[in-house]
Amino acid sequence: MVAALLAVPFVAAVYRARAAGWVPSGDAGMIGLFARDVLHGHLPRLGTPSTAGLVSDAVAPRHPGPIEFYALALPMAALGPTNGMLFWTAFANGASVLVAAWSAFRRLGPGLGLWAAFACGALAWSLGPAALVDPINSDAGAVPLLGLAVLAWAVAAGDRRLLPLLALWSAYYSQLHLGNLPLGLALTTWALAWPLAGWALPVVRRRRWRRGRRRTPAPPIEVVAAGVASDPSAAAPDGPSPARSGGVAARWWPWALGALALTLVLWAPVLVDAAAGHPSNLRLIWEYGRLDDRSAVGWRSGLRQAGHALSPRAVVLRNGLQPVDLRQPLSTRGAVGAVAVVLGLAAVVARHRRRRPELALLAGTALAFAAAGAVVGAQVPTLQVFRLGYFRWEAVVSALAVVALGAAVLLEVSALRVARRPLVREWARLFGAWLVIGITVLGAAVAGPKHGREDDGYAMERRISAAVLPSVVGKEDVLLVPYGPLASRSLAMPLALDLEAHGHHVTVPDFEADNYGDHRRADRTDPDVVVVLGGSVGQPKPLPGPLLLQFSMDTERRAAVLELSEQARSSAVRISSEGPALARAAGVDPGTFALWVQRLPDEPARYLRNETALRLFQAGYLDAPQLDRSRLAELLDPVHRSLWSQDTVQVTILTPEQYRATYGAIR
Template sequence: MTTSAASPARGRTPGRRHGGSTAAGAVDAARGRVTRLATRAVHHPLLPYVLLALLPILAAAVRAWVSGWAPEGDDAIIGMRVRDTLSPNLPLVGMRSTSGLEDPALASHHPGPLEFYLLALPAALLGFSGAGLVLGVALLNAAAVIGTLVIGWQLGRHRVVLPLTGAVLALEWSLGAALLVRPLNTFVAAFPLLLALVSATALLLGRLGPMWVFALSATLVAQSNVAYAPLVAAIALLLVVVGLVRWWRLRHAVWPLPGWRPRTQQHRRWGPGRVTFAVLALAWMPPLVELLTATPNNLTQLLAYRADGAQQGGGVRPDQRLSFAVGQLVPVARLGRYGDHLAVPPTPAVAALGMIVVLLLALAAVGGKRRVTTRRPWTVGRCACALAVFSLAAEVWALSFLRVSIAAAYWLLPTIVVSVFAWAALGIRVLELLPEGVRERVGRPARLAAVALLVLALVPTLTTPTDGAWRGSRDAQQVSDPVVTALRERVRPGSDVVVLPAGLWPYLSLASAVGFQSERAGFRTYAVSAWPYPEDMAHRQVDAAPPDSVRVFLQERQADGTWPQLPPGTERIPLPAVEGRPELAFSLLVPPASRRIAGS
């Protein structure tokens, strides 16, 4: 009896010790796995390329933080839209486009708000400040760069990663330090487009792992700006056609019928296709909601804008479109730096040189010896060159959306991305065509020399002055800081504040800058101009402000030297003069119910 009664007690004690040892063993095993992964990452041959490519982005972010960069203009509106992602007023479409400048009936937005949602968490960590936006853009660009190099490593190791690193550095040089961390939707799409091109190359080679990467990056690019959407649509259509043909050849059935498949390709519960479908469903859900609930919806407006341009003949002539598309392959003007000069058509000589590069790409895609070590006739270099030619042709078509009266350099930013990818494709193809023995003999010295050149290429990117590019932010802060200080001193916290600009500079830059900063100060702000149709940003429009709102007047002196009339009771508050800017007046009208009580 004693023995049997004691047995459970003796049995329970080892069980507790065993459970504790099991938990400790699991922790040790997890720690060991993390240690092994960290060791592998530190010693991975890809790491030097990644560090080289990320250094300009890191340097740009640090320079922006040190300078105290704060958003103004469209950047400030993006900052407010990012804040909306964590509010009941969720963004459903992208930023306002310029389609309504000539005809307000054609007013539309860029296709989607994915950028706002991706920047939300980093921005929230730093209180939705300018530093938070910089952090979000830096992380977004860094993720795109890392994804580009990781996929390149999977495709061909050093032979592919080395040219791709050069392409990344060239794109960083073209944008410059100021634009590498600017949240404006046009620039945010540049590195994701490069990632989309590299992942599309992998898909064309039959590697389905990066399918979801292409879906996410291409969606971000297409939603960010209408200028990118036609190019992304053309590449996606190419991939769909290639995928359908391969499905038929492999399974002898039309997709989505399963047909026959080899044992090595049996069904997986969460294969690349299903993951991609989930990514697309989440990324396109907000525009789909807008499509079903808004009248007129954004898609209808974009199609109307396109149809109106075709009827009016407002697009760029075909010969100029070709010159614009291929001219960036030969970056003569300002050594490929992005700027307003891009809106000027390239000279015939530059266009001719660009056509020679296109011819080289075509020859590289179809010429050369086929590798006998693989069943696939298409190598990485051949496939990348073919995709570059296709993308340039698609960009010629995409530029037909450009209206001459509102020509802007940002419409041509996709051609810069395609151009750096094209040169990387040529570099990959050249390395493929080198004899195996030559690659083995000169491989390591050549890689070291190439990496040294890449390091030298970092110097102009890291040392480029940003004073001119960040002047708008600096000038806007000289106005927004005293305005917000006056609001804090005179207005009750949480009051409604409407910002009313008069003049070009207040309208384009200052109103949104003041709105962004005053919202961070705890006021409910209305600082966005009215819109001819219902939109998801209606709660921020000036005409949505309550009648008893605090009014902030930002006014430029009129051409006759007088100031616009103000309502009775308005207090004029001095502002410091901003060098090189129009003379500005700041006035404040505070209703009695919103006045701050002394000492509160």
């Protein structure tokens, strides 16, 4: 029943996405293209391109590995690009929550396991439905990180049978994104350090005994991580299933070998690139991590992030938090609260080190994870500070802390005489079940955001595909030329995925080849037809060739832009006598702005999307041309439907000869 409840938010998220008309937009389309390559003879060895090159001119590594492409290949082939990506992402995320809850049940027992299931289910409430089905690599690791963290704790606590699952979740999470790799390695190292210490301690003790010292009995591996030699369930009325005994090395090595074999398989493409690449992507990642030419946010920011993660206002129990919220300075009350949580977790470690070692280790894992998150967070480049909240590690640390502190409180309460009564225990179990039901309802029906960051583009992408696909029937090789951020970063990739799903081979110009794969470079084949896809603000410039489609996301604003553009072209620029003073009041240099605005009649759309220029025009900066102030007010309305700062799309179809005559050689 608990497993079914925890799965409900993910099923609901798929339903919502399909109802909203979700398509693999932007980077999701890029991921879909590389996933398609897996079954079409182009096995990827690397992840998607990263933005590391924006903060350093020295190296620009790609994301660590292609594991998501291989995972998506069969679902996409069986269900189509859209359904395949949605269902796989929901499955991977749902499986992560279920594995985390199941692992907690194994180590903590049914009563405390129910509390852990509530905290695991709360992650769906915290992130919201849109994140539960988002395959973009910066978001796709948020829920698997919970599975990895709980598995790391369980293996550290001696659950050897979970080693293969640890290998699977570690590889999946770590390969998705550059920002995931250090956290994934840290958690995996934490998990393996405790069993290795358990094997090493008896060796050290034997050596000491041989030197004539008194021999100290070695504890069983299941509890050596916490330093006790008793059954971890013996001291608690609601303990875990009994630990398996006997043959420590003999019982660990089959699972360890299985995990090692699985690791080699999952990392095989990355290892092949490491051997064949010149230089390899792993080397580029290493060099990027050592660069000192990128300004990082620093330790203060890292500690601030850890403070938010350990706040008494648990991140995992709060919905609607934005990345910017986790970058804000902590208030005095917030800092004191975070310190109190740290002290509380430390108290759990101290009190339960011998009584409930698995609980003490869980509290220690939360503290160690927060420390690792602070270290990694401190290294984020200042130019990419907006990405701090995308990896969601704060919510996972918060979940671990909630489980550890809540379990410690429940153990103290269960020790009271009144709590030992059968009726009280029965009511406590019912209350735990209702907690899980409640968080399920919140995650499935109430949580937001319900729509993704590309929602405004879904209808545009479907409309573009519906127009382009009939126009290229019978054309095998299609050259797709996107220009403008709306086209290149959002619309072109799902169109390419649709074209290939309908049997066409897509190529792109060299400047887009990194995003589509080297085998899709335009110079590799002579196209049968060229599709030019452009984005703009307002009325675009006419393109050569037959116009297949042109439309705007915001028709009312487009009408205002068209009218103001005509007015702007009506005369040369003449600045009013109040213009310089208005410019100074707006915080711009009067001379520089006066020089910049002279090209208004030539490129009106450029100026009509600049908020400072619009406000100055409305305030009377210009004597000529005369611009309608009510129309300017419409453009200043903050409710502006746009994507990538553009709102208008046009598509033209050219023959290769027309393209060469207009743009030059195809490359």
